[in-house]
Amino acid sequence: MYIEYVQNNFNPSASELELLKSQEIKELYEYIQQQGGFIKYYSQQYNEFQSYDNNEILQLFQKYLLNYELRTTDVDGQYLHRCAYIELNKAINCFTEPPQMWLQDQVTLWSLPNYVSAELNKNLFTFQDLSKNHKNFEIDIIAQNPFTDTTLAEEENYYQTFRMTLSQYKEYAEDPKLFFQNNPQYKSDKVYQAVNVDMEDWKEEIHRLFDFLPTCFTRNNGLNYLRQNCKGANVPEIYMRVQNCWIGGQQDFQGLSQVNINHGPGDCVWTIIDANYIDKLFSITPDLFRKEGRWYVNIEFFLKNQIPVRQVIQKKGDILIIGAGCFFQAKNIGNSIHTSFNFLMVDEFSIQQIYKRQNRNDFFRFQDVIAIRNLFLDIYIHEKLSILQNYLKYFIDQEFRRQLSKNKLTNFELFISSKDVLICTKCNKEIFIFFQFIKDWVYYCPDCYVDYEKVIYMKYSIIQLKYLIQADNIQCSKLLCSNYVGESNCALKQIIQEQVQLSEEEDNSSIFESRKFLDEFIVGLNMESLNSHLQNGVSQQQDVLSNDTRQVQKITKKIKTIKLQQVKKKKHKKSAKYSELQVIKYIQQTKRSILN
Structure with missing residues (x-):
């Protein structure tokens, strides 16, 4: 069978040949072929190679x-x-310990028991239920060549086509032949994938999702320091795929970790490269990042180029956790529904990968999905992660050099409430420090400035930021902190939440005091910064704090947002208790299984 092939093409040792001829190897080889071949078999969660103390047999298959x-x-x-x-x-441990304790690898698979995944999916995460609950919800569809195996990002392999409703996609997934007969505008030689389905307003699905996951994904998530929600990052998205649909080779756009849940019914195979080997892959395919997501290759490509690679078969109920900076691709073995969101473990390795990816995004002039510079600043203020000192210093100096490169000298002013996330209207890049503000709420970054504007605004004072990253002790202050979307360690936000909560239980005078406190928090940055700037001799052309009706609207909106969050928490108490009981039952049953 294989003996002659090995002898003709390799130089096996006498002991290797003897083992290859053994009945044990012949039977094992035949069994592995029945399971789909060595790569697929070895990628399964459990197989016979785990039970061998001697590694010789595994080496024969690999070699x-x-x-x-x-x-x-x-x-x-x-x-x-x-x-x-x-x-x-x-x-x-996954329920009780922080992720740093149990996420020790760059790729981790956690298989939920069948009864747990059934409860997770119940009435929500099936093709039938999605179609029933969101029948006319429109989704983006990608048409793909199902049999691609190339690093070339060719249009015929991957291109955007139409929009469907969820009920239409259900019809396609259940009976493609009938669907193509009734919808001749779709080509039967393509497969169609629903991508980036927005779940932002699907509160029941989001609550169910996070209720069944370890709380570390919400409590120990660095993305809690985001200043606004970001779809696909801290707000989950749904992907729906049929057999042979694929996710093209890519890295997370911001280098973040990903949590992907397969709700079934079919399986999906993932091919993943650790972050440590991205540079080697980049050296082999220099245009790697310019064509991300638009090509797919079989695993042999990586093995031939001697790039360490992992393959994972994700079944229904499997939670796949892909580490920061990893490169991945996926292909469906059957029809499946996936939910996905980002996760930021606040450790040096993860931060380093995000920083490297941000520099690549800047180099290739990609749009920013998350305001990473602002996020790094907020994490540094509250988590005191030392690696962020150098990264923030680089970002601040970079911004300062960009400003000095401008020929025309202008007046500088701190902008009221500019701690909100600002994106350049022209190039969609994150605004970190310097920007222009033009009427009708148009913002320009230093690369897109217009000549006729005489004032340059700042979100922060350069001097204050430089002092900040050199300080031994940093405390929350109105000067630096913002209104974060998640459960952060910001002391000021906790005080605000307590004030707002009290205001709901007390009379109108307390509500007034609470609003006054929130106003002071938002406006405080500008008052303190303005005084500091005046003391430093920076001339001010106008007082941007006076009679700003837009600012009043912003403050009112923030007050309403916090009050709504409190109302939602109360509404969710019953479902939260229910979900906690489900998790407790799962833990108890797990304990019994272990003891048995």
Whole structure:
């Protein structure tokens, strides 16, 4: 069978040949072929290779038998790695410990028991339920060549086509042949994937999703310091795919970790490169980042180029956690629904990967999805992560150099409530410090300034920021803190929430005091910064704080937002209690399974 092939193409040792001829290897080889081949078999959560103390048999498959399966001689199976699996006896730790304790690998798969995934999906996360609950909801559709195997981002392999309703996509997923007969505008030689389905207003689905996940994904998430919600990042999105749909090779656009849940019914195979090997992959494919998401290659491509690669078969109920900076692609074995969101573990490695990706985004002039510079600043203020000192210093100096490169000298002013996330109207880049503000709420970054504007605004004082990153002790202050979307360690936000909560229970005078406190928090930055600027001799052309009706509207909106959050929390108490009971039951049953 394979003996002659190995002898003709390789130089196996006498002991290797003897083992290859053994009945044990022949039977194992035949069994693995029945399971779909060595790569697929080795990528499963459990297989016979885990039980061997001697590694010789595994090495034979990696070195010789994989080449025989693929009918090639240049594949090095030693570069095929496995992901980490959360085993039954370790599942309890995921609920009780911070992620740094149990997320020790760059790729981790956690399989929920069938009864837990059934409760998670119940009435919400199936094609039928999505169609029933959001029948006329329109979604973006990508048409793809189902049989692509190339690094070329060719239009015929991947292109945007139409919009469908969820009920239409259900019809397509359940019976493609009938769907194409009734909808001739779609090509039957393509597969259609629903991407970036916005869940922002699907409160029941979002609550269910986070109720069944470990709380560390919400409480220990660095994205809690975002100043506004970002779809697909801290707000989950849904993807719906049929058999042979694929996610093209890509890195997360901001280098963040991803949490992906397969709601089923079918399986999906992921191919993942650790962040440590991205530079090697980049050296082989220099245009890697310019064509992200628009190409797909079989795993042999990575093995031939000696790039360590992991393959993961994600089944219904599997939670796949892809580490910061990893490169990944995926292909569907069957029809499936996935929910996905980002996660930021506040450690040096994750921050480093995000920083590297941001620099690449800047180099290739990609649009910003998340305001990373502002996020780094807020994390540094509250978490005191030392690696952020150098990164923030680089971003501040970079911004300062960009400003000094301008020929025309202008007046500088701090802008009221400019701590909100600002995006350049022209290039869609994040605004960090300097910007122009033009009537009708148009913002320009330093790269897009217009000559006729004489005033340059600042979100922060350069001097104050430089003092900040050199300080030994940093405390929350109106000068720096913002209104964060998640459960952060910001002392000021906690005080505000307590004030607002009290105001709901007390009389109108308390409500007035609470609003006054919130006003002071928002306006405080500008008052303190203005005084500081005047003391430093920076001339001011006008008082932007006086009679600003827009600012009053902003303050009112923020007050309403906080009050709404409190109302939502009260409404969600019953469902939260229910979900906590579900998790407790799961933990108890897990304990019993371990003891048995």
